[in-house]
Amino acid sequence: MHEHASARQALETMIRGNDLEGLLRQAEIIHGHRCPFLALGVKAGRHAMAYLEQENTGMEEMVAIVECNNCFTDGIQVVTGCTFGNSALIFEDLGKTAVTVARRRDGAALRLAVRPDFREQMFARYPAVGPLYEKVVLQGRGTDEDRHRFQHLWQAVARRELQEVPLEEQFLIRNLTITLPPLARRFATVTCSRCGEGVMEPRVRVVEGQLVCLACAGEEHYVLTGRGIGCGRSAL
Ligand SMILES: [Zn+2]
Ligand SMILES: [Zn+2]
Incomplete structure (x- = not known):
């Protein structure tokens, strides 16, 4: 059991x-x-x-x-x-x-x-x-x-x-x-130098030598809303 x-x-x-x-x-x-x-x-x-x-x-x-x-x-x-x-x-x-x-x-x-x-x-x-x-x-x-x-x-x-x-x-x-995509991967977490929040490594950018999350970097990223997937920036 x-x-x-x-x-x-x-x-x-x-x-x-x-x-x-x-x-x-x-x-x-x-x-x-x-x-x-x-x-x-x-x-x-x-x-x-x-x-x-x-x-x-x-x-x-x-x-x-x-x-x-x-x-x-x-x-x-x-x-x-x-x-x-x-x-x-x-x-x-x-x-x-x-x-x-x-x-x-x-x-x-x-x-x-x-x-x-x-x-x-x-x-x-x-x-x-x-x-x-x-x-x-x-x-x-x-x-x-x-x-x-x-x-x-x-x-x-x-x-x-x-x-x-x-x-x-x-x-x-x-x-x-069908051929399925590979299993989901786990990534290391790093800390954003600006907001101090943890973020998975592939989503981090280097800005002026510092690790920064996409939201703090003001960078466009994919967003899923009621309209579907599109490019957008953080609402925060
Ligand atoms: Zn941040
Ligand atoms: Zn319904």
Whole structure:
């Protein structure tokens, strides 16, 4: 018996048992709300994990490559266990609601990309939602009551897309073998001569003979925001 059993056991059991509702509930803990694209991420992640039959303890046994940073990605992170923090989540800023989940030991992978006509099809399934989505989400208008009604309907859409609509109607799915980037590396920490904070070595610059972090050097660096990856400077 292990001294500390993996907290993911509960999730692995839900994956094997196809407990989509249980998985969505877990995803809501980090995502904060229930919505259709979170449900799609949960469903895609569950399908890929069941297909690849590899448990994940967060030690990079599995790798997930996502191509968007929206609700979908939170569903993927929770269900696959490949996260921003454990180095098993790769973000390719391609602007596609798609994921490729791969098994590190042999590169076996499954790719699921939301069908190009998915949104149109989804809104056609729920005629009451489209006008509210337009008003509340896209235009940022609408009364409190509109917003409340939208939230309510949106959650109902999420549940039905999760449970009732076939996966093949939502995603283009293919299996493939990919070459994964090497495992994450650990770097030495050095101290910035200006702010006194620790910083990993490859991110340090030498300014006037002193080691300085990118923020103190005022240097541009890659920043991931709601708009994707771009060049930016420290907000501090
Ligand atoms: Zn969401
Ligand atoms: Zn500094």
